[in-house]
Amino acid sequence: MDMLRITDLHKRFGDKEVLHGLNLTVPEHSIYGFIGKNGAGKTTAMKTVLGLLKADSGEIFVGGEKVVYGQTSANQYIGYLPDVPEFYPFMTAPEYLRFCGEITGMKKAERDARLKELLELVGLGDEKHRIKGFSRGMKQRLGIAQALLNSPKLLICDEPTSALDPVGRKEILDILLTVRQQTTVLFSTHILSDVERICTDVAFLNNGVVETQGKLSDIKTKYRSEEYLLETGNDADIRKLIQAFPEMKQIGANQLIFCESVRSAFDLLRFVSEQHIVLLKFERMEPTLESLFMEVTQK
Amino acid sequence: MRSLFAFIKKEFTEQFRSGRLIILGLLFVLFGIMNPAIAKLTPWLLETMADSLAESGMIITDVKVSALDSWVQFFKNMPMGLIAFVLLESSIFTKEYTSGTLVLSLTKGLERYKVVVSKALVLTVLWSLGYWLCFGITYGYTAYFWDNSIAQNLVLSVVCWWLFGMMVVALMVLFSTVAKSNTGVLLGTSGVVLASYLVGLLPKCSKYLPTFLTDGNSLIYGLVETKTYMPSLVIAVATGVICFAISIPIFNKKQL
Numbered sequence: 001m002d003m004l005r006i007t008d009l010h011k012r013f014g015d016k017e018v019l020h021g022l023n024l025t026v027p028e029h030s031i032y033g034f035i036g037k038n039g040a041g042k043t044t045a046m047k048t049v050l051g052l053l054k055a056d057s058g059e060i061f062v063g064g065e066k067v068v069y070g071q072t073s074a075n076q077y078i079g080y081l082p083d084v085p086e087f088y089p090f091m092t093a094p095e096y097l098r099f100c101g102e103i104t105g106m107k108k109a110e111r112d113a114r115l116k117e118l119l120e121l122v123g124l125g126d127e128k129h130r131i132k133g134f135s136r137g138m139k140q141r142l143g144i145a146q147a148l149l150n151s152p153k154l155l156i157c158d159e160p161t162s163a164l165d166p167v168g169r170k171e172i173l174d175i176l177l178t179v180r181q182q183t184t185v186l187f188s189t190h191i192l193s194d195v196e197r198i199c200t201d202v203a204f205l206n207n208g209v210v211e212t213q214g215k216l217s218d219i220k221t222k223y224r225s226e227e228y229l230l231e232t233g234n235d236a237d238i239r240k241l242i243q244a245f246p247e248m249k250q251i252g253a254n255q256l257i258f259c260e261s262v263r264s265a266f267d268l269l270r271f272v273s274e275q276h277i278v279l280l281k282f283e284r285m286e287p288t289l290e291s292l293f294m295e296v297t298q299k
Numbered sequence: 300m301r302s303l304f305a306f307i308k309k310e311f312t313e314q315f316r317s318g319r320l321i322i323l324g325l326l327f328v329l330f331g332i333m334n335p336a337i338a339k340l341t342p343w344l345l346e347t348m349a350d351s352l353a354e355s356g357m358i359i360t361d362v363k364v365s366a367l368d369s370w371v372q373f374f375k376n377m378p379m380g381l382i383a384f385v386l387l388e389s390s391i392f393t394k395e396y397t398s399g400t401l402v403l404s405l406t407k408g409l410e411r412y413k414v415v416v417s418k419a420l421v422l423t424v425l426w427s428l429g430y431w432l433c434f435g436i437t438y439g440y441t442a443y444f445w446d447n448s449i450a451q452n453l454v455l456s457v458v459c460w461w462l463f464g465m466m467v468v469a470l471m472v473l474f475s476t477v478a479k480s481n482t483g484v485l486l487g488t489s490g491v492v493l494a495s496y497l498v499g500l501l502p503k504c505s506k507y508l509p510t511f512l513t514d515g516n517s518l519i520y521g522l523v524e525t526k527t528y529m530p531s532l533v534i535a536v537a538t539g540v541i542c543f544a545i546s547i548p549i550f551n552k553k554q555l
Contacts, residue, residue, distance in 0.1 A: 050406050052555055070411065070551045080406040086399040088309065090316040102305030103409045146403060 002061075003028045003154050003184040004049065009058030011044055018044045019208040022058070026154070026186050026201070031176060033195035033216075034188040035289075036205035037297060042188035043083065045205070046158050050080055063153050076104075079147030079183070081157040085139055089132035093124050093142050096131060097149060104150045118145040122175060137168035144175055148183070155179065157187035161194050173198050192289040202289075204296040211296045223287045223295065226260035228268075231281035244271055254280070302409055306417040310391075314421065319387055326383055327429035330376045331436025338368035339444055366445040367519060370453070373437050374460065374515040380433060381464055384426060385471060389484045391418050392475035402555055412547045415472065419543060422468045430461050452525055456515035459528055462535055463512040467492065469539035469546075476550040509535035 004026040011019040018041045026032045036042050047053040049060055051072030060067040062074040087096050094115060101111035119125045122141035134142065140160060147155055157176070161169040169191075176185055177198050189195060195202060195216075203213035212219060232238055232254050241256060242248055245268065249257045258268055272279060314320040342362040345352075349359045395401040405411060434457055441447055450456075467488060474487030492510065499505040511531035517523045 052402065052406070054554070073408070075406050076408045078406065080403065082399065082402060084399070085403065087403070088313065088400055090313055091309075099305055099309055100403070100407060102308075103302040103404055104407050105301055146407075150407065 001028050002026060003030075003063060004186065005059075005061045006045070006049070007059050009045065009048065009060065010056040011041075011048060011053065012056055017208060019048075019058075021209055022205070024203055024210055024213065026184060028153075028184050029180065030184055030201045031180055031199050032184070032186045033199035033202040034186060034205060035190065035192070035195060035202055035293065036188070037190060040205045041208045042205055043158055046080075046156055046186075046188060049156065050078065051075060076150075077153045079149070079152035079155045081140075081143040081147045081155070081160055083158040083160075083162065085143035085146075087131045087139065087142065087146075090130060092130050093119060093127050093134075093145075096142065097146060100146050100149050106150060114149060114151075118148055121145070121148075121178065123171065137164050137171070140164060140168065140172060141175070144172065148179060152183055155183050155185045155187075157185065159188055159190070161189065161191055169194065192293060196289055204293065206297045219292065220287055223292050227285040228258045228260070228265055229281065229283050229285055230256045230258055230268075230279065232256075233278050233280055237275075237277045240275060240277065241271075257285075303413045303417065306404070306409065306413055307420060310417050310421040314425065320425070323384065323387060323425060323429050324432070327380060327433040328436060330380050331433040332440070334372040334376060334433075334437040335369040335440035335444060337372050338364050338441075341368065364445075366441045366447050366450050369437060369441040369445065370450050370456075370519050371516055373434070374456075374513070377430075377433075377460055378513070380429065381467060384429065384464075385467065385485070385488060388422060388425065389471065389475075389488070390481040391422065392472075393478065393481045393484060396479060396555060399555075405555065411551050411553075415476065415547050415550050418475075419468070419472045419546075422471060423465065426464050426468050427461070430464060450519040451521040452518040455525055455528070456518035459512040459518070459532065460515055462532065462539075463509055466509050466535045466539040466542075469542035473542040473546045473549075476546040476553060506530055507534060509538060 002025050004024065006022055006024040009019050009022040010017070022041070022045055024034075024045070034042055034045075044053060048055050049062065049067060051067055051069055051074070054069040060074075063077040065074040065077070067074045088099075091099065097115045097118065098111065101115065106114070116125070119127075122145045124138065124141060124145065127138070131139070131142070140163075144157070144160070147157070155176075160172050160176070164172065173194060176187065179185065199216055201214065202216050202219060204211045212222075214222075230241070230248075231252075232241070234254070238250065238254060238256065242250065245258065245263070247259065247262045249259075251257055258265065269282075271277075311320075341364050345359050345362050352359060401414065404414070438447065447453065470488045470491055471484060474484045478484050478487060495508045495510040499508040499510045505511055506527055507530045509531055512528065512535055518525070518528070
């Protein structure tokens with residue numbers, strides 16, 4: 001089942017069209033990376049899903065329920081973590097979560113149990129101070145706790161790791177991985193290593209449209225290059241190879257790049273075995289998210 | 300219902316922990332004590348100034364003060380109390396817009412009208428508590444020093460002033476749902492009150508305007524009939540109700 005479906009979403013601010021025909025489908029129990037440059041429209045898209053912004057046209061369904069601007073009941077399925085979450089500074093972390101539980105109408109016993117469990121999960125179990133004195137990382141963690149409080153079916157995080165140090169980032173990513181069993185996570189980011197670490201699915205957003213989306217593994221396969229890296233022990237072998245396969249590119253002292261477009265990799269391997277060339281390395285070049293991102297955003 | 304109570308509780312906690320509740324309390328208590336105190340001290344003040352006044356040709360004879368002087372002070376000081384109240388509470392909505400704290404509550408499914416109702420209720424309670432506390436203190440001291448019974452229509456005059464304050468509260472709520480910052484709230488609220496005051500300078504219009512309600516002196520001296528206050532009373536209440544009623548649909552469509 002699809003947890004979130006966005007079809008043909010348009011949104012303009014003044015004369016600037018931020019989203020023009022955004023389509024996005026987020027399957028249940030995925031960790032969905034929503035990737036795009038700053039200003040690509042990630043936050044706008046997310047806020048529209050939450051009913052905080054009015055779409056010019058297009059439809060959004062969360063768990064099968066249509067999202068309307070303003071007072072939207074689809075929000076009951078969603079937990080939201082904004083890029084810079086702001087809480088009431090005069091409360092302590094447990095007080096804030098209790099307040100959240102009360103406004104969502106949770107039962108007292110359930111609320112108190114959940115509150116304790118979540119504060120432990122995000123590592124704020126022993127925190128007695130008011131939120132006023134919290135660091136950015138602590139606020140981000142409290143943000144995840146409040147977003148997960150009423151066990152949402154969809155957790156939307158807007159660049160949860162962008163402003164954090166490496167330790168803080170790791171903590172947030174670990175928490176997101178942990179909660180995957182219970183919920184679907186949609187998170188926007190431009191930090192590609194984060195995506196590579198935890199995401200199952202991705203969508204690349206560029207200039208207000210989703211350029212490509214799907215399972216991370218499928219996308220990697222789709223964009224897999226037909227290039228191989230080849231490394232030998234000595235110069236003589238390199239010369240032999242270049243003579244036989246002039247289309248190869250030399251990229252280092254003993255390294256060559258072979259592209260399958262002209263001849264198959266098996267031809268190369270046959271030649272290597274006939275000539276008794278000792279290979280130190282022979283590997284298929286995996287596309288990195290970075291190269292994918294570049295390819296998608298520069299189209 | 301539970302979510303409404305939770306939000307109201309949060310509002311009061313905020314008022315208390317931010318110190319605003321205490322400041323407002325002290326302010327209204329101070330005003331309450333000041334009103335009779337100034338009336339009581341007037342003869343003494345004039346006496347100490349008698350010499351310099353005599354030099355400029357004014358001769359102080361026997362100065363008599365009564366309960367009426369204390370109530371004149373009450374109506375003279377109350378605008379300051381109201382202004383302080385508006386200044387202190389003008390950011391009750393807008394602070395949440397600029398900090399983004401409302402977003403999390405609303406995305407949890409809290410109905411928007413509950414935000415408006417909670418905050419309007421808190422403002423109402425604070426204004427009423429402060430006002431009637433001030434009234435109570437002034438009444439007590441005035442009764443102790445003089446005789447309150449010589450003030451005519453005392454109840455009506457103070458109720459009128461309180462209702463005027465309630466209308467200002469409704470204006471604050473309305474402008475808070477329209478404006479993005481508390482400057483907008485202050486400008487809108489004071490703009491309406493100022494307009495009412497200026498138009499009220501025209502004798503033909505004055506008795507239809509809410510600012511007419513602040514003229515408590517005419518009532519306690521018995522200079523005007525009580526029914527003269529009816530049109531402005533009705534208009535002030537209607538304005539308050541309308542402001543509050545339209546602030547809910549406006550807030551429902553507000554971009555946060």
